[in-house]
């Protein structure tokens with residue numbers, strides 16, 4: 001297919017269709033209502049199904065029900081809506097169901113605002129619902145990457161029988177960029193050969209999709225089964241991008257999503273001033289690129305790490321965890337819809353270079 | 364860096380600022396460039412103003428948020444108040460002088476008055492004011508070619524709406540004349 | 550308060566003098582005024598606490614001159630329950646749109662009404678989601694076009710519009726349930742009476758009270774303000790009959 005100029009929200013909808021996911025449940029919320037407004041006419045064209053639910057609590061549980069069929073299913077929402085889905089997410093994780101959820105984040109807590117933010121990192125990565133479970137969490141930085149990850153996320157969800165969440169700030173949903181979709185769209189999958197989906201107990205023993213295990217040992221077994229999947233996921237599904245990373249870097253910036261692009265602009269401008277800064281952009285927030293980030297942080301020339309987010313500091317806790325504080329870590333961020341500018345990033349780098357050079361002399 | 368061009372379109376909802384920005388973005392993409400179109404979607408839209416930013420580049424585009432754009436096409440007074448001071452030094456400001464009777468009072472940018480609504484009414488429809496502005500901007504900056512611009516417009520409007528197309532073409536011609544003067548001077 | 554004997558019309562004390570953000574021709578503002586006049590006339594302002602919904606009227610606290618709190622989408626009746634049970638001496642009201650009350654908040658409103666919580670709900674039915682840009686609501690009319698039903702509401706998939714007043718009136722617990730409208734001066738006067746009665750009943754500690762008000766959304770209906778008023782007459786009123794559906798002061802079956 002030729003390149004198309006598309007709004008992130010609409011492109012996400014089209015990407016799901018390309019992945020053969022034709023069953024979509026959602027409730028309107030800014031800044032991602034365009035996904036439903038697109039799919040409400042687009043899905044019927046390809047024989048798909050869209051239900052505008054009465055609430056996100058219902059959306060989550062419609063997904064739960066739909067996922068048990070073994071077909072590809074998904075939803076899109078924004079922060080307050082995702083909070084309401086936590087119940088079902090926890091149940092689906094516990095019941096080993098594949099599902100794809102998109103969070104086009106806006107500022108919180110509470111009703112917050114509708115402008116872009118990255119303040120749901122903890123909710124997504126650390127488990128917003130109850131119980132011992134994890135989500136695979138992916139964070140695109142462009143509309144094309146959102147499309148590619150959307151398509152891949154269905155494969156990941158099916159490979160590990162787990163919910164996958166894509167998080168993007170409001171800009172990913174609202175901006176238009178050129179995108180390409182696969183030439184060949186996938187057919188809707190046929191779960192009749194599945195060994196877990198509920199397809200009717202004809203010629204086989206009956207199946208139950210559930211998360212209740214009253215016996216402590218059995219519940220622990222289920223949690224260990226989940227954990228075993230997460231070990232595999234941590235081994236196989238790490239994704240990240242390095243930008244202008246070299247042995248000359250004085251500072252390593254860590255940032256994800258749109259924020260990372262803003263940092264790239266700052267890095268380009270700093271390069272013109274002969275200040276060498278590299279960027280490590282986690283694409284998978286869970287699994288987090290642990291070893292990879294440690295390796296970059298450990299390079300001898302790096303004086304310090306600078307984590308930048310559109311929040312008051314969430315991913316920075318993982319950066320601290322995985323770099324084991326081998327280098328000083330500074331944080332800079334804005335939230336509430338205020339987006340850190342390349343100028344602010346540069347100023348922070350200048351400040352750090354001064355500070356850490358001085359510190360070096362002292363020691 | 365020099366290959367990146369940024370422009371803000373800002374005005375009342377209904378003045379076609381979003382459409383003008385999108386047409387520019389489609390055209391730039393058609394010419395093989397990297398492009399981003401990003402709208403304002405904040406609560407300020409309730410106040411009736413709308414704006415979008417278009418970034419066009421030969422290389423991968425970094426930040427989609429442009430706080431100090433090189434150029435701005437301003438359709439109403441509140442937008443001038445908001446964006447007038449943000450334009451980069453040496454940048455370009457096009458003001459819809461049909462509706463705005465003041466200027467930015469900056470001497471470090473090129474400022475051009477484009478009576479968009481007057482010209483639009485003259486060529487046949489007040490609704491093409493946005494196209495007058497877009498053409499003036501394109502002619503002043505050479506950001507895309509008029510050939511592709513016309514092609515994309517025709518594609519978007521559909522060739523069945525012949526009359527409307529003609530009016531849009533005329534709007535382009537008039538805007539282009541104004542824009543060209545700036546380009547020749549600069 | 551002005552004591553000028555020539556004053557025949559003034560802003561109710563319960564309204565602030567902030568300019569509202571509503572679109573031209575939107576009738577949210579008219580309904581605000583009816584609530585404020587009722588609070589004024591019953592002398593309730595200083596004891597009143599409003600609960601704002603999530604919807605176009607989320608900023609209602611800027612326009613009222615009484616205490617207010619802001620709920621999550623649809624949850625206002627739960628907040629009102631919590632508040633009123635803890636401070637039964639105060640006057641509590643929720644102000645909710647149709648998405649807020651009849652969709653995501655369906656559970657909360659039904660159970661609050663069924664428990665007979667002694668607060669008042671003003672339910673603004675404009676047959677659409679205003680704030681988020683015109684998506685289909687549970688109250689959207691059959692075949693009405695919205696951004697998530699571009700071909701019109703398909704009742705075979707989305708069901709028929711929910712008549713909230715009628716639905717709540719089926720509950721056995723005593724309550725005051727009525728439906729009014731504000732598209733003509735006559736309807737405004739009638740609806741004012743309903744709203745005032747709802748607050749009076751709360752003040753007398755009688756029952757739960759809810760007044761549904763048919764309202765307009767010219768912006769998302771894509772109809773000019775006058776045409777929108779006409780649209781209420783032509784399309785909404787026949788489907789959503791006006792009147793009192795349940796009244797603790799009338800015996801069952803008695804006409805009101």
Ligand SMILES: Cc1ncc(C[n+]2csc(CCOP(=O)(O)OP(=O)(O)O)c2C)c(N)n1
Pocket residue numbers: 027028029030056080081084603604605606622645646647648649650673675677678679680681686766
């Ligand atoms: C949990 C949650 N889901 C969705 C939203 C987005 N949202 C805000 S207002 C609204 C509906 C508004 O419609 P309505 O209640 O009919 O009020 P109106 O704006 O028409 O007055 C929605 C869906 C939200 N704020 N929170």
Ligand code: SF4
Pocket residue numbers: 570571572574575576577605675679680765766767768769
């Ligand atoms: S969008 Fe509709 S309900 Fe909201 S203020 Fe405008 S007219 Fe009123």
